[in-house]
Amino acid sequence: MSPEILGLLIVAVTVTLLLMGMPVAFVLGGVALAFLVIFAGSGSLLMVAESLFGYLDNFALLAIPMFILMGATVAASRAGSDLYEAADRWVGRVPGGLVVSSLGACAVFSALSGSSPATCAAIGKMGIPEMRRRGYSDSLATGAIAAGGTLGILIPPSITLILYGIATETSIGRLFLAGIVPGLMLVGLFMAWSLIAARWQGGPAAAALPRFGWHDRFAVLPKVVPFLAVVVGVLYVLYGGVATPSEAAAVGALLCLVLAALVYRMWRPKDLWEVLRTSTREAVMILLIIATAELFGFMLSRLYVTQSLAQGIVGMNADPWVLMACINLFLLVLGFFIPPAAVILMTAPILLPIIIGAGFDPIWFAVVMTINMEIGLITPPVGLNLYVINTIAPEVRLQTILAGALPFMLCMVLGIVLLCLFPGLATWLPTYVMGP
């Protein structure tokens, strides 16, 4: 069987099993095992257990459970609400300012947590009821938080950028830096749209709100500042070249646990177990997909599917930008159905040779891919953030949330277009800080 037909067969089987509701990790592992046995002989299984162990025996991977633990700790505390309140008191006075401050709080929280649903939940719990109470429309209130939450995977630390770094052997430090400017650009675009939407809506949302005095503004800081200090510390340690991402993440996680215990009195075993339980569950899920995705990738290259696909695409001599558009469309469709972590692990190793072959920068592509994945987080049927919002505000209908999220989605598409026009948005900062 030619590698091309084999490739199609693998895609068909994988998609069928995924649609049937089989967990992603087991689909990847199972398809890899089955195709290895059938097309490369049962002897190829002998190394599987040792390879699985080998893929996971990588110090860089430790950053994932550690950053997840750090994010889960902050998410379980009241830090999200406090952050929201701080943002409100400092910038909430501008007309439409509550949406702007919610988006700002999302951006800051993204820097505390590498996960989008966590960001969405932490800021939304406080932000959505408050915005609705003050007269913002349901669609703007929920759409803004859904979109603001997606920043979690773009603004460092970001779980998906770590995964991309591991899957493609790209520097995680550079990837994190590359996410900062585009992240801020998206925040800006989101805020601009919210101000326009609030003004259009008129009524109480557009009216100026009571002014908070300096006393109120500073009173809220003591609870927020320690966590922000941890973030700044973690980022400083990463870029000062002092420690590796895993080391920075471990120290960050421990510090956040200690701070949560001190500031929010989360020191009872029950609180600690809840944080550990949720973060372990999430980390295990992602790491198991990493291991089986590696096995899947090994199977693809063992059967020459990856190579012939890359050759075939390079041989087509297509215009690089047409190719880039096709890849983005493909990722967008995948993102509708499969969570970002799984999409990145499954496709990044296959796409990377194609991207480099077409002359694109892998760091820049990581940012484009991440924004693309962010869109998938707020589109049905598997938009995680939509479900998070649905849990926070069950009385708002999914259609309303979607209608509110749609303009923000367009902002993200605009963001991708801007990145294509000005690749420097993503590549300037990493080059400036870490050299070419």
Place this chain on the structure above:
Amino acid sequence: MDPFLRLTARLSTLSGIAAAGMIMAAVVAVCHMVATRYLFGHPTIWQTEFASYMVIAAIFLGSPYGLLTHGHVYVDLLPRLAGRRLRLAMALLSAALCLAVCGILAWLSIALWLDAWHGGWRSETLWAVPLWQPYLAMVVGTVLMCLQLLADIAGLASGARRPFGLTDAEVAP
């Protein structure tokens, strides 16, 4: 509830608690390393390897708990749209296929573990850990996953476990 289902649920939960403890241990080990190396300038020997092995063990020991609590991410588009009986059929088939995957992995892990045990394999580092120790977590984890999947199938068949953990309210349009 069936005693078998209860026993496997308890085993998977215990395994999950162990996994959480191991992640915490890895965090502490890495912090210890950071302190030793950067604050006191001492060389470090065991922490990197220990933390890696702890996280690997946590992956395999945490997976049965993930199965028990539907924590492994899956595409729930069709299961949500499907009727009650089709959904049950999909859940059963999915669990049976997962069982096959875990069965093969368990068998391969046991073979690897036996090789490491008899061959006296050690990691190629200063610390030189006997490799049967970290490999053991793979064996225990994959075997427990098989047990949990058997319990899932039994539970689905008897109606004690909802397909994909979806309640009727969640699938209603």
